[in-house]
Amino acid sequence: MAKKQVEVLIIGSGIAGMCAGAYLSHEGYKVLVVEALPRIGGHCSTIEYNGIKCTTGVVGPGLGGPLEELFQHVGAEFNVRKCGIPHYLINGKVVELPAKGGLRALLSAATDDEDEIEGVVRAFARAMNWAPPPETITMKEWLLQFAKTKSVLDLFQTMAAATAIVGIDQISAKGFFLFLKQHRGFRDWGVCPEGSIALPSSLAKVIERHEGKIWTNSPAIHILSEDGKVTGAIVRRGGKELEVKASVVISNCGPGRTVALAGKENFGKGYVEALGRLTPARAIGIHIKSEVPLLDYDHLLVVGARRVNAIFQLTSVCPELAPPGTHYLVAGADPVSSLNPIEAREEIDLCLQDLREILPAFESHAEVLMTGIYHGDWPAMFSIAGQAMPQRTPIVNLYAVGDGFISEPGMTAMAGAAQSGIAAAKDAATRLKHA
Numbered sequence: 001m002a003k004k005q006v007e008v009l010i011i012g013s014g015i016a017g018m019c020a021g022a023y024l025s026h027e028g029y030k031v032l033v034v035e036a037l038p039r040i041g042g043h044c045s046t047i048e049y050n051g052i053k054c055t056t057g058v059v060g061p062g063l064g065g066p067l068e069e070l071f072q073h074v075g076a077e078f079n080v081r082k083c084g085i086p087h088y089l090i091n092g093k094v095v096e097l098p099a100k101g102g103l104r105a106l107l108s109a110a111t112d113d114e115d116e117i118e119g120v121v122r123a124f125a126r127a128m129n130w131a132p133p134p135e136t137i138t139m140k141e142w143l144l145q146f147a148k149t150k151s152v153l154d155l156f157q158t159m160a161a162a163t164a165i166v167g168i169d170q171i172s173a174k175g176f177f178l179f180l181k182q183h184r185g186f187r188d189w190g191v192c193p194e195g196s197i198a199l200p201s202s203l204a205k206v207i208e209r210h211e212g213k214i215w216t217n218s219p220a221i222h223i224l225s226e227d228g229k230v231t232g233a234i235v236r237r238g239g240k241e242l243e244v245k246a247s248v249v250i251s252n253c254g255p256g257r258t259v260a261l262a263g264k265e266n267f268g269k270g271y272v273e274a275l276g277r278l279t280p281a282r283a284i285g286i287h288i289k290s291e292v293p294l295l296d297y298d299h300l301l302v303v304g305a306r307r308v309n310a311i312f313q314l315t316s317v318c319p320e321l322a323p324p325g326t327h328y329l330v331a332g333a334d335p336v337s338s339l340n341p342i343e344a345r346e347e348i349d350l351c352l353q354d355l356r357e358i359l360p361a362f363e364s365h366a367e368v369l370m371t372g373i374y375h376g377d378w379p380a381m382f383s384i385a386g387q388a389m390p391q392r393t394p395i396v397n398l399y400a401v402g403d404g405f406i407s408e409p410g411m412t413a414m415a416g417a418a419q420s421g422i423a424a425a426k427d428a429a430t431r432l433k434h435a
């Protein structure tokens, strides 16, 4: 078998792997990224369809935070255009989120009960500014102490699902508030004018500038270790198998695949069980094309619908994503059966019923380009906000990164994945320096 030697091998070109690769390349290490698919980026990528740059997952990366800081640190272009003010659809009324007093404004649209509004606002302020509630109760259990109106519960469900891809019956109350703090209420996010793939591509340029390599269509099929220490991986490339020897291996291919590639028996007791306790996030994305705008604003958060929790008219922020005169939208939905098996057809039908009711021009002008249900082996995220896993695995010099390996409490999604990649890269750089 042919052999190749690198300092750092990265398995998977999701945003976490690319952040790790760019950081270590910038530090002067020789990096090889291997990616199973023909394109880089994983859930942060782009598929061109009917001339539209459709996203493979990420709708809007958060601005500021670890992701943008990493881009600045390594000198990569961060081309993300900020979105406008969020609008909420509550009880048939559209509410523009004011710069201050946002929660009170939203609650006032959800209920007429002043005592309930006051109770929720005060409890919310205590949890944000004094001490977060315990980890042992869900956000829904916390809320039920102060809220009784269904629309109020629905409002929080939408806030959690549309921004953190999680239900209030799944996320811990502590996780919810840590998420809001870490992501500054998720008000600051944007859209990539060149499509989501622009972000990993920009990091790829950093890796290549430092003589690193990125191989697509090249899955790792086995992670190699000896005496509890990683030694490299077997990679399939061009129909042949190749042994890549590496001092450090960073796996970005998800918890289950990392364990399968390296062999469950090599992780020792407890680790695989801890991975099994992570709650994967499920989501549905409906990609829509229209010849007329379907929304008057760039995004609408939907409260109390069957499934749809948000509609993003991405071309309102970045018209470059579609040919002139064409509008590209993504509707996000959380399967309410998220704790149960998903009935794909039924879920999509419920989403389409929602869209017909919410968007007056949907029936006459919209075309559904594709639908994505993210669950099982390909979830929207491998863990939800509030859960934490370290990047160091029990195998020495094998790191696991991605949205299932976030060590900063409250971080989630792309920012969390980026945090995990950067943390692993910093640790690996220190170890390589002293090796």
Ligand SMILES: Cc1cc2nc3c(=O)[nH]c(=O)nc-3n(C[C@H](O)[C@H](O)[C@H](O)COP(=O)(O)OP(=O)(O)OC[C@H]3O[C@@H](n4cnc5c(N)ncnc54)[C@H](O)[C@@H]3O)c2cc1C
Binding pocket: 011, 012, 013, 014, 015, 016, 017, 034, 035, 036, 037, 040, 041, 042, 043, 044, 056, 057, 058, 059, 060, 061, 062, 218, 219, 220, 221, 252, 253, 254, 257, 283, 284, 285, 374, 379, 380, 381, 401, 402, 403, 404, 412, 413, 414, 415, 417
């Ligand atoms: C519908 C949807 C909407 C979302 N919207 C947002 C949003 O608006 N904002 C936000 O911040 N986050 C959002 N997210 C979450 C975000 O997309 C993910 O958290 C993030 O992109 C995950 O990155 P990752 O590094 O963990 O890896 P992934 O994106 O999961 O990438 C892993 C990579 O590993 C590769 N791979 C797998 N096996 C192998 C192998 N054996 N060898 C080589 N390569 C392999 C895969 O092909 C893939 O490219 C959304 C997700 C979904 C699904």
